[in-house]
Amino acid sequence: MKTIKVGIVGARGRSTLAGFRAIEGVEVTAICDLNEEVLNQIGDMANIPKRYRVYEDMLESDIDAVVIATPMQLHVPQAVAAMEAGKHVLSEVTAGVTMDELWWLIEAKEKYNVTYMMAENYCYTPAVQLVGALRRAGLFGEPFYAEGEYLHDISHLAVYNNGKTSWRSYWQLGKRGSFYPTHSLGPVMHWFIGDRIAEISCFGTGGQFFRPELRQDELTVTMCQMASGALAKITVACKAPRPHNMHAYLLQGTKGCYEAPRGLGDDHKIWLEGFGDPDKVEWQSLWNFKEYLPERYKNPPKEAEKAGHQGGDYFLVQDFIDAIRTGEEPFCNVYRAAEWTAVGLLSEISVQNGGRAVSVPNFRKNMPRGEKIVRL
Numbered sequence: 429m430k431t432i433k434v435g436i437v438g439a440r441g442r443s444t445l446a447g448f449r450a451i452e453g454v455e456v457t458a459i460c461d462l463n464e465e466v467l468n469q470i471g472d473m474a475n476i477p478k479r480y481r482v483y484e485d486m487l488e489s490d491i492d493a494v495v496i497a498t499p500m501q502l503h504v505p506q507a508v509a510a511m512e513a514g515k516h517v518l519s520e521v522t523a524g525v526t527m528d529e530l531w532w533l534i535e536a537k538e539k540y541n542v543t544y545m546m547a548e549n550y551c552y553t554p555a556v557q558l559v560g561a562l563r564r565a566g567l568f569g570e571p572f573y574a575e576g577e578y579l580h581d582i583s584h585l586a587v588y589n590n591g592k593t594s595w596r597s598y599w600q601l602g603k604r605g606s607f608y609p610t611h612s613l614g615p616v617m618h619w620f621i622g623d624r625i626a627e628i629s630c631f632g633t634g635g636q637f638f639r640p641e642l643r644q645d646e647l648t649v650t651m652c653q654m655a656s657g658a659l660a661k662i663t664v665a666c667k668a669p670r671p672h673n674m675h676a677y678l679l680q681g682t683k684g685c686y687e688a689p690r691g692l693g694d695d696h697k698i699w700l701e702g703f704g705d706p707d708k709v710e711w712q713s714l715w716n717f718k719e720y721l722p723e724r725y726k727n728p729p730k731e732a733e734k735a736g737h738q739g740g741d742y743f744l745v746q747d748f749i750d751a752i753r754t755g756e757e758p759f760c761n762v763y764r765a766a767e768w769t770a771v772g773l774l775s776e777i778s779v780q781n782g783g784r785a786v787s788v789p790n791f792r793k794n795m796p797r798g799e800k801i802v803r804l
């Protein structure tokens with residue numbers, strides 16, 4: 429088996445290290461960061477021999493794959509350059525910052541035929557995977573509604589520790605709409621696999637209540653209508669002062685309902701028709717159904733237990749390497765990455781037009797021109 433050599437760009441890429449280390453025949457041989465201190469800190473900690481400050485220099489080395497964990501506005505230029513150099517790409521969220529960029533990304537992936545995967549780690553938590561397995565087993569009946577919430581005040585990240593304005597103050601907190609939708613949509617679309625988001629409509633609070641110098645709304649609600657008619661509600665609040673609640677999800681089907689915990693001792697709850705007391709419609713713990721967990725989650729290796737996002741950061745890396753080795757498309761492939769990212773980009777247009785519905789292009793291969801158009 430040929431060893432796969434990986435290079436990481438951007439400090440956050442260190443979250444993938446434990447995953448890569450645990451896989452036979454994979455080595456992280458190179459790291460790149462503009463900040464020399466960060467570069468050497470991670471390089472020394474992880475014993476990574478090759479260190480670069482210039483990304484293009486790393487691409488000229490003998491690595492087979494790159495992890496892109498730089499600021500969002502660099503993801504597409506760096507991913508396209510990597511693919512052009514014949515490297516596989518694991519890109520942090522979101523995939524890109526403009527609609528045109530998403531098409532460039534897809535064109536490059538199709539042209540160079542390497543693996544592209546977006547690192548949407550929230551799809552990989554045990555609870556999301558268990559609900560997915562129950563849904564695939566038909567226990568929810570026909571799912572028709574879901575919710576995903578990302579409630580995480582990041583307004584302090586508008587400024588770096590050294591007092592300088594950060595990239596987030598432009599590409600995240602400087603924009604209106606649901607700019608960071610993939611942590612909400614990833615799990616939801618894992619449950620609606622086979623469907624796609626056809627239309628969205630976004631309403632926001634406007635941003636005037638808290639830190640008005642940042643253009644982002646305190647809270648946005650984006651309704652996503654799928655091609656099947658199913659509906660998903662995505663709530664993003666990154667400028668609202670409140671405790672974190674980054675993992676709140678709901679799935680409603682004709683025979684079952686799941687709700688994630690919302691804090692203070694609450695647990696993952698589920699009701700499935702035909703389970704429990706037949707005379708009562710009552711919640712029970714999601715974990716009562718844990719025999720449905722995908723095999724690799726039942727006895728996770730130590731590395732997975734230590735990895736971030738309840739093991740998500742570990743299993744995600746495993747899927748990336750499997751996709752490279754088998755040549756099969758990963759779940760978070762370039763088309764889904766573009767679709768989920770587009771929800772955020774188009775929500776900006778919708779919210780600025782009083783919540784008007786906007787159609788989401790069908791990014792899949794060989795779609796007729798009419799399917800690729802954004803209609804207001």
Ligand SMILES: NC(=O)c1ccc[n+]([C@@H]2O[C@H](COP(=O)([O-])OP(=O)(O)OC[C@H]3O[C@@H](n4cnc5c(N)ncnc54)[C@H](O)[C@@H]3O)[C@@H](O)[C@H]2O)c1
Nearest residue numbers: 438439440460461462463466483497498499500520521522
């Ligand atoms: N999936 C998750 O749970 C999660 C969590 C946090 C951040 N993220 C994503 O990770 C990415 C990075 O976020 P962050 O919070 O680590 O940002 P950050 O600003 O803290 O770090 C970015 C790093 O990239 C380096 N960098 C910037 N430009 C570079 C260039 N041209 N070449 C090489 N290195 C460069 C910086 O020096 C810095 O070390 C973002 O896309 C963000 O959305 C994802």
